[in-house]
Amino acid sequence: xxxxxxxxxxxxxxxxxxxxxxxxxxxxxxxxxxxxxxxxxxxxxxxxxxxxxxxxxxxxxxxxxxxxxxxxxxxxxxxxxxxxxxxxxxxxxxxxxxxx
Numbered sequence: 001x002x003x004x005x006x007x008x009x010x011x012x013x014x015x016x017x018x019x020x021x022x023x024x025x026x027x028x029x030x031x032x033x034x035x036x037x038x039x040x041x042x043x044x045x046x047x048x049x050x051x052x053x054x055x056x057x058x059x060x061x062x063x064x065x066x067x068x069x070x071x072x073x074x075x076x077x078x079x080x081x082x083x084x085x086x087x088x089x090x091x092x093x094x095x096x097x098x099x100x
Contacts, residue, residue, distance in 0.1 A: 044093065051089045054082045 058079050065075035 047089050047093055051086055054086045054089070058082045 061070070061075050061078040061082070064070045065072065070078075
């Protein structure tokens with residue numbers, strides 16, 4: 001009976017010691033992840049604004065072409081450039097799977 005009591009005290013002591021060491025580690029990890037997510041949440045609306053602006057620019061280039069203000073080559077070049085920028089923004093947001 002005495003051996004069981006001693007074993008129980010040792011187990012309780014180990015449990016208490018583990019709580020002391022693991023709780024700060026868990027809290028630190030949790031806070032780090034939270035900070036990363038908060039930063040990404042703040043960045044996402046800016047990326048969306050940039051994507052919207054690029055969409056407007058593409059539409060503007062198409063309008064200018066149809067209105068005869070720019071050549072077909074100028075339109076193609078601009079649309080390709082803006083589309084590449086949009087794709088880059090999409091790649092940045094695909095790195096944020098927790099936020100979709």
